[in-house]
Amino acid sequence: MSDRDDGVSVLAKQGGITFVGNLAKSVSGFALVMLMTRFVSPSVYGLFILAVSVVLFLQVFANLGFPLAIDYFVPQFLADDEPGKAKGVIVQVTAAVLVTSSSIALALALGASAVSEFFGEPSLRIALLLLSVSVPMLAIYKVLLTSYYSIKRLQYRVVMRDLVRPIVRFGATLGLLVAGFGLLGLIGGYVVGLLVAITVGAILFTYRAWEIVSADLEFVAPGPIATYAVPLAMTSVVSVLMGRIDYFLLGFYLTSEDVGIYRVGYMLGTALLIIFSSLAPVFKPLIAERKDDTELVQRRFRVAARWIAGLSLPIAITLSLGATAYLSVLYTPQYAEASAVVALLSSAFLFNATFGGPSGKLLQGLGYSRVVFGNTLALLGTNAVVSLALVPFLGIEGAAIGSATALVLVGLLTIAELYYLDGVHTFTRDFAKIILSGVPATIAGVPVVVLLPETAVVVVLPVVVLVVYALSLVVTDAFTDNDVQMLAEFGPGLSRLVNRLPTNLLNR
DSSP, rough: OOOOHHHHHHHHHHHHHHHHHHHHHHHHHHHHHHHHHHOHHHHHHHHHHHHHHHHHHHHHHHTTTTGGGGHHHHHHHHTTTTTHHHHHHHHHHHHHHHHHHHHHHHHHTTTTTHHHHHHTOOTHHHHHHHHHTTHHHHHHHHHHHHHHTTTTTTHHHHIIIIIHHHHHHHHHHHHHTTTOOOHHHHHHHHHHHHHHHHHHHHHHHHTTTTTTTOOOOOOOOOOHHHHHHHHHHHHHHHHHHHHHHHHHHHHHHEEEEHHHHHHHHHHHHHTTTHHHHHHHHHHHHHTTTTOOHHHHHHHHHHHHHHHHHHHHHHHHHHHHHHHHHHHHHHHGGGGGGGGGHHHHHHHHHHIIIIIHHHHHHHHHHTTTTHHHHHHHHHHHHHHHHHHHHHHHTTTHHHHHHHHHHHHHHHHHHHHHHHHHHHHHOOHHHHHHHHHHHHHHHHHHHHHHHHHHHHHHHHHHHHHHHHHHHHHHHHHTTTTHHHHHHHHHHHHTTTHHHHHHOOOOHEEE
């Protein structure tokens, strides 16, 4: 193959590693929610989600963005052979977030009654009191994650975040729920999973970063750390609020039961993001390192967009068509009420991940950080305004429409910005083949949903959609040289599959 781009190889290999971790985390997450929805009512589950949302929102203020300074300064000091200063950054950041997060935890405990009154949920006070201990724990957890980034040991992040924490949390939650602890079991599993993950993470970091741990401590000037971190904290506030505003509005206008039902629908509707989240962390640095080469940037952008679209589309079709079946069978029939939420969000996230997702990372890689922040504000503002207007009248569907509207709007905005700023776009004939191949897959899936019982739909629908979609890709000759290269290097076992592809696909 000609014009081989090493960046495509990096995107495939690193994306494959991240995909394994994301897949494990997603499977554990779905299993955990299935467990919860079978042992507690939607109102109890919704109460737990509302409490966790409050904690995660306050946790951003507890961090003040300081952990983000670790993977910025530590690599620089290590490159300059100054491990003592690298250790100093980690120690100073850890001390700072322990102080701020402990203060936030205390404030949350003291204000738990006021928050529960605001949402009209008296039981929320107990949940917030118990979960307040997780605020400093989450701060240390974030420090460990960014410390792994700084020493380029993402596999240990996968162990701590994607394996240890969800597995331990599932086991602890199962035991507590079987023992009849209800809401306390959900909270206990959350805290225990976090505590064990931190312990394992600290041990792994000590083992893999002994050069830093054993170095003589050298404190660094706190000014640059604060200058770098605090502005990023504002972006984090917006991002976290954006992901939780629906729960806050539903909790204020409706009930905790509505929060629980919407949460399950939201989680199922965003399942396709596993593809985007696997490639996105690698895509940004690949763009940043060659941002002045517009032709190469556009080529890499198109490869990433095609793969995100190609792998996400059959998932979105399956979820949109079979939402009622999946909600009823995987969870309980009570959650089938969220079927419209799943269809709306899966469609909107598909559009945003395919267009707005890689476009946003591309804007970051090209240095347009202010544009990205503006888009984030637009996303939050649109979601807040539309949801605020619709939730009182349409309930959980109103929240879904608000999120979907914001996602589509920002996706369109990033497309326009990229074309205006650098003339970069992804609209090619090869890209159109990917999208159009979803049409026959959708048509083939409709009879499955209409004619088969729900339990059969859960198994048969994804098979039919995937087979018809794959055949459509082959018939339209949708594979390019870069696709074959990505497929060969995404995982070792796939290289044998590539070698069996027809010659006309390998040598287009």
